[in-house]
Amino acid sequence: MSAPLVVVAKNSAEHKRWQYVQWAYVAGFVLLTPLVLQPFEIGKMNRALIMGVAILAVNLVVGFNGMLALGHSAFMGIGAFVTASLVQDENWDYWMIVPVVLIVGFLIGVVVGLPALRVKGLYLALVTIAQAAVFPSLVNIDELGIAARTGGPNGKGVSEEVIAPSYWEWLPGVDGARGGSAYRYWVIVLMVAITILLVTNYLRSRAGRAVLAIRDNEAGAAVYGVNLPIVKTMNFAISASIGSLAGLMWCMDKGFVAGQDFTFLLAVDLIIGLVLGGVGAIQGGLVGGLFVVWVNDLTKRISIPLGLYTLNGDGPLAKAIFGLILILFTFFAPGGIVSLGRIIVNKLIKVVPLTPAGQPIEPLSNFDPGMESTRADVAMKMSIAGPVLLAVGWLLMNVNNLLVGVLAFGLRMGILVLAPVAMLVGSNELAAHADGNRPDSAKGPATMARTLGALGFLFVIGYAVQRFVLTY
């Protein structure tokens, strides 16, 4: 199967419909997460989101600028300790600290980045790896009042809890009984959303294109007026300030920071998340963050039954699995999970861009398979596959095994994509049939796809609404 099932013009009514479905899913996940998950699971989700922001920061340098930054754990640490100290020692509000953390991160990024980025080569990797190794011990220095502010080897607790003010208690999941994790979730979601929005805008602009141009061809970029050291350093410093922001979120979420939280291993986790999620893809950060936290958790749970050596419940197995994942992804899926997802999306839908005059760059009819179309059949199969996978997934849930459980979850999620695609493709094909552009034999499958797909989609929406109403 090569041709996409759906071809739409950019910003056309149909394209918008697809985008609505997408946004509805995003909104659904964001709203349901704090309601469906247990408080400790919400905590993990928070951690995943924070890792996601940090990975996005690393991605700015590694994925979009082609430079190697291996020490963002230190930037996170700086953000976390600045926050802890300002909250605990100076009684600042978290919101007031955001600009401080951004500026501090930026300046340190310039100091670390400029020497290494003036010259060509792997020097940034060298500097940043040393920075990651040094950071945890720096917070223990007694001079200059550093240890007093950071808590030294004991770490620093923040007694100022992030508790929802009464006028925010209508937020899903936020109430007294569930503790503060749900409210922190909402604060973090807001910060993540703003960060992603700003970074996306940055990358899709003159400044961002200069960053990408450097990655793809430095000589070409220079000849066209891109000041290489300045743009690289600027981008690295922006990345450092976003890393520091992740540190602020970390401190806010955990309420405790210690040098040992920000070791080289955290930096390696960020790199793994980056590779897993997708190097050079903005969504890669969030996907990678989720997977790093989840795989870490999973391996912790299976090392003990396997009789593997564990230290503080965190066995070496997790690291070995991460190492293996890193190597396997580098070999077989260098674009990460996002690129695998894109392969699927490209098979489903093609968006035809517009000329400045607002016309599709290529007539949509060029993509129409006409009387030979097999789209209706494919859609019908998808409309059947959705419920079948759902049922199989449901049955497998009863098997008490971690891996089967993961598989079952994945199968059940299949309907989220299959049902709306079947529904929309089905109705497209029916319309084409009405125009006399499809054989009569396509009418049956198309009708079936539309009906079954719509039922499936209604089921998904209904289920989500029901969960929402019951738990809210």
Added chain:
Amino acid sequence: MTWNFDILPDFIFNGLSLGAIYGTVALALVLIFKATTLINFATGELAMLGAFLVYVLHMEQGLWLWLSMLIAMALSAGLGILIERSLTRPFDPSDHLPVVLITLGLFLILNAVAGDIWNYQVRILSNPFGKFPSWVPSVGGDRFIEVFGSRLKYQSIGIWVTLALALFILGLILNKTKAGLAFRAVSSNVESARLVGVHTGRTLGFGWAIASAFGTLGAVLVAPQLGGVNPNMMATILIYALAGAALGGLDSLGGAVLGGILVGLIQAVLVTWGGVVVFGQLYMSILQLAAAFVIILITLLFRPSGLFGTRRVERV
């Protein structure tokens, strides 16, 4: 504040022997960098694995220590070849990211495997230079001789002699053997080496092999100073070695050794001795590691190609 110069030679000796070890590991880094312009982040873990091989052969199987070291160096050389062949050769060497990721992955796997087999407790490994051998006339006790009123440990002398010997052998290999000459050709210019018929892949494997053997040597020499071997033993050593390699020049073999020694001296004299004099001993280890970071930054600011680097550093 009193400038206590009496204890200075102690620190210098200590710095020189630590530095020699950093130089050995830095050499392992540079051997790979020179040939591929890559920094092998698994260098430290490969060396650690080598040290554990010595531990198994010597402490558990009772083999003679020096024989165990030779076997371990040979085995890690083989592992180096295997890694180069199977994991890094498929990638375009001009694109750094994939190979760096591979070496990071190896770093994690090797550390975890060692952690699972030997767990994270420190295991004692005999010091190859614990006592002067009986044929040396007794000089100021069994473990040290007096020089400038300070104790020069047998261990320090042993490390220097071993490193000198290893460098001599490396020099012979690079200058006299066919593989060594091919390696030098490849590391000065891959394209022309290929044109005159050098098998570049095999040669890079040779670089990995020598580098792994040198790493193992460094790890075995450093083990007594750390109280023994453990899976995380090379973490900080690698940072000092990186600083040494950067200081000496990432493409200079001699520079790596000298850079490593300089880093050891800076660490022992400037930071530790200075620290004792100025602050008391409290912050020693903290500032030592920070010094490595500062050395890298300063090198890049003022002399990006390093003290002895020859490759023209391209300004961007």
Added chain:
Amino acid sequence: MALLEVSDISVRFGGIRALDDLSFTMDEGQILGLIGPNGAGKTTLFNVVSRIYDPTAGSVTFDGQDLLALSAHEISRVGVYRTFQNLALWPGMTVIENVMVGDHTNTKSNVISAALRLPSMRKEESDLRDRAWAALDEVQLTDVAYSPAAGLPFGTLKRIELARALIANPRLIMLDEPASGLTHAEVDSLAQDIKNLRDRHNLTILLVEHHMRMVLGISEKLVVLNFGRKIADGDPDVVRSDPEVIEAYLGSS
């Protein structure tokens, strides 16, 4: 007055003289063909003018301004642009984005205005996109505007480079072997295109090309290099019958 003045430029790599006391001038609006056998130093000259290489001696002035005082990223500010023999496109971006970066020098939006999508930035961006489209239209490539630059045929990529240089309203374009990899028919249409572009945009064009028929067809002045030295320059019809030029070409090929 000459627009570009290259005087006594020498470039040495180790013991090799890549360029040896090279001098020539070109006038505004001229198409100057720079020819010579492989390794004669043509691309080296491009790299000197675009400040990728530092010459060992000599000077380059453009419209009275000392180019050697500028660094590589500042050359575009005076209106000097180039294409590359082996392409220096950005394969990770779409074709139209490649062309949009072409006008990096004359656009202004910065990180802050971009992150916040201020109205000034949005206006500049949509204007830039329209101009990039127009530049692509001039080289007949609007149909691939939104494709990734990676994976397009070599001839197409060459034309993208041309569009990328055109968008910035250059005064001087240096074309490094624009016809390499093209078919005969494509070469003829390219020659015509270059002439038309020059007339339409008041360009001055410094052309390095091996394709003799094309160079002789469109150049108004020829400079011939051999082993880094200039062996002839002037009117194409005169130069082509110069015995030293014939010798250099026959002797080498």
